[in-house]
Amino acid sequence: MNKRTKRWVLAGGGAAAVTVIVAGVLVLWPGDDPVAEKKPDRVAPGVVAQRFFTALASGQAGQAAALTDAADAAGAVIARTQQGMPGATFHAQLGRLPQVTDDATTTEVDADVTWTLPGGVPLKHAAKLGLRLADDQWRVRWSPAVLHPQLAEGQSLAYTTTSADGALVDRTGQPVPPGFAPVVLDSVRQAVGALNGTPGWQVSVVDQAGVAVAVLQEQKAQAAKSVTVTLDPKTQAAAQVAVDQVGGQAAMLVALQPSTGEILAVAQNAATGNDPLALYGHYEPGSTFKVVTATAALTGGLATADTPVACPGKATIGTRQITNDDSFELGTVPLHRAFAASCNTSFSQLAADMPATALPQAAAYFGLTSDFTVAGITTNTGKIPPAESVPARVEAGIGQGEMQATPFGMALVAATVANGRTPVPQLIREIPTEGQAPAALPGGVANALRSMMGEVVTGGTARELAGYGGVRGKTGTAQFGDGTQSHGWFIGYRGDLAFAVLVVNGGSSKVAVAATGTFLGGL
The missing domain is CATH 3.40.710.10 (DD-peptidase/beta-lactamase superfamily)
Known part of the structure; x- marks a missing residue:
């Protein structure tokens, strides 16, 4: 091999080395030192807890789940609970925020949680929110009990109502449909008057199939009697x-x-x-x-x-x-x-x-x-x-x-x-x-x-x-x-x-x- 040929081979090898380094997202220029990608600042656990509860209160299931150490599992349960509590609002009052040392890996935050149900009825419980370091960041330690202390794995909350209104029914027991027997039904409705009752409601722990396994709070319906017209x-x-x-x-x-x-x-x-x-x-x-x-x-x-x-x-x-x-x-x-x-x-x-x-x-x-x-x-x-x-x-x-x-x-x-x-x-x-x-x-x-x-x-x-x-x-x-x-x-x-x-x-x-x-x- 002559000298000219040897110099070309070395130059080619140098070019290949630079290409690999660029693909690795680090470029060496003459006179520079290697600079690593900057890590995000660690957010204090109290701030993480505040952000988590704020996301829950605003209905942002994905944002809340992303602040936990099990985003997929948390997101599914939070979304089911939000869907199962229509018309209810969430609020959490945090207690004293924790002071943690540099070497701490876990901590807890106390909170008073209130679900305000439709009609203004409160459903309250005390919560203890656990946090831990994961990938050098504070994360909410996920458990369904974060949403309510009686929730276990696979469970969520559900708010349901019970109608208490009476009905005008025919002799078969079925509600009288619109347009039925118009010759008499207008005067019948005047005779029976309003058939409104006081509806009931219930907040329950439900499983993944939506079946209630425990009742947390309820109001019994005060039903009005149905009225039967003899029409067939x-x-x-x-x-x-x-x-x-x-x-x-x-x-x-x-x-x-x-x-x-x-x-x-x-x-x-x-x-x-x-x-x-x-x-x-x-x-x-x-x-x-x-x-x-x-x-x-x-x-x-x-x-x-x-x-x-x-x-x-x-x-x-x-x-x-x-x-x-x-x-x-x-x-x-x-x-x-x-x-x-x-x-x-x-x-x-x-x-x-x-x-x-x-x-x-x-x-x-x-x-x-x-x-x-x-x-x-x-x-x-x-x-x-x-x-x-x-x-x-x-x-x-x-x-x-x-x-x-x-x-x-x-x-x-x-x-x-x-x-x-x-x-x-x-x-x-x-x-x-x-x-x-x-x-x-x-x-x-x-x-x-x-x-x-x-x-x-x-x-x-x-x-x-x-x-x-x-x-x-x-x-x-x-x-x-x-x-x-x-x-x-x-x-x-x-x-x-x-x-x-x-x-x-x-x-x-x-x-x-x-x-x-x-x-x-x-x-």
């Missing part, structure tokens, strides 16, 4: 669909439980307006009133269900001419057959032969002359005055003239047949209805009416309902005004469900029967 969600929904499908005419439906009198549904369509006419609107009941007329005949000794009665297509009775629907005629048939076919001429003649007070007395059995005060709603049942003249009784016997009834009242009529006695209606279980139940139907009358109302469905004017399982009822077409317009009615029951359907100016009972089919089909 399924029945109410079916009733609303039934009246809504009617369309342009005002339609309403009232359903109740014959065995208890509890109101199960009150529904009206948009054409009815905002007033709860289903509960107190008076309308001519038409042929549905033949239930009352038949009862007056049965209890007055004028007829039994099998007594033959004439059913001509037309008849002049007193000064009134009475016509059957489409002038149909049956000749002479048993009373139950005239009832099923809704023979106006038969029932007008029966009423003409009765005393003036016979129909009001019979109506009383069905609650149509009763005065019930049902909590949460205003109700009327009917206006059934004595018919002093024969013409008045002729019209009254088929639910015309001065006879008036409400859908609510006619639902009670159906319930009376089903139950044998008018049940006392009720809407709010906790508030009894004022008013007395009428006397029970006399012996044998209820069974006779049940059979007659069954025949209406199996072979009479409501045969369209025969497929809905054990329905018994009575149709009604009620003329009003100048006699050229008619309401459509159907009243009836199935099992422990009684109901009345009215379509105002519906033209005939057919539209009410169709709505009844929709109602029963939705149950």
Whole structure:
């Protein structure tokens, strides 16, 4: 190797050495001494304690955890506690700050800690914050007990509240949803008033799954009672669909439980307006009133269900001419057959032969002359005055003239047949209805009416309902005004469900029967 070649190799080796030193973050220049990177100043333990508590108070979990000797573990627990104590504020009052010697490696700081809970309630405890030197810096010695002395590994704090408000619930025990049964719910809420209680709260030690393992402090809730409306969600929904499908005419439906009198549904369509006419609107009941007329005949000794009665297509009775629907005629048939076919001429003649007070007395059995005060709603049942003249009784016997009834009242009529006695209606279980139940139907009358109302469905004017399982009822077409317009009615029951359907100016009972089919089909 010659000298020139040797000098190049040495120079190359020198260049390589400099490169390594630069990569090591220390550069040697001629005449300089090596300078090490400056270490940060050691912060006093008392200052570290102050910074730690300040970070906790400001909700900075990461900053607080970075001041400990176990940042990852501390950060997780501090974050869980902050999330578990919503609305609570943290404050720590430090005691005397420690004076440490240069060779000290551990120390402690006393503090009075207060969690101020929502509502200003304090949760206090005394804390002893340990600190130790780690990497030549003072660090908070991490333990969950730093946050509360009863916390162990994997545990955190949680603040929870307990609602004490009562609720308005339906008969199934579920809270009444918005928009449910608007015909009655506004007045029900006025009747029951506020259902607010005093809520409770609890501060607990919880495990990583959020399960409470110890209660640190609590306030018991002072609960308000819930109030139950007797409405049944399924029945109410079916009733609303039934009246809504009617369309342009005002339609309403009232359903109740014959065995208890509890109101199960009150529904009206948009054409009815905002007033709860289903509960107190008076309308001519038409042929549905033949239930009352038949009862007056049965209890007055004028007829039994099998007594033959004439059913001509037309008849002049007193000064009134009475016509059957489409002038149909049956000749002479048993009373139950005239009832099923809704023979106006038969029932007008029966009423003409009765005393003036016979129909009001019979109506009383069905609650149509009763005065019930049902909590949460205003109700009327009917206006059934004595018919002093024969013409008045002729019209009254088929639910015309001065006879008036409400859908609510006619639902009670159906319930009376089903139950044998008018049940006392009720809407709010906790508030009894004022008013007395009428006397029970006399012996044998209820069974006779049940059979007659069954025949209406199996072979009479409501045969369209025969497929809905054990329905018994009575149709009604009620003329009003100048006699050229008619309401459509159907009243009836199935099992422990009684109901009345009215379509105002519906033209005939057919539209009410169709709505009844929709109602029963939705149950």
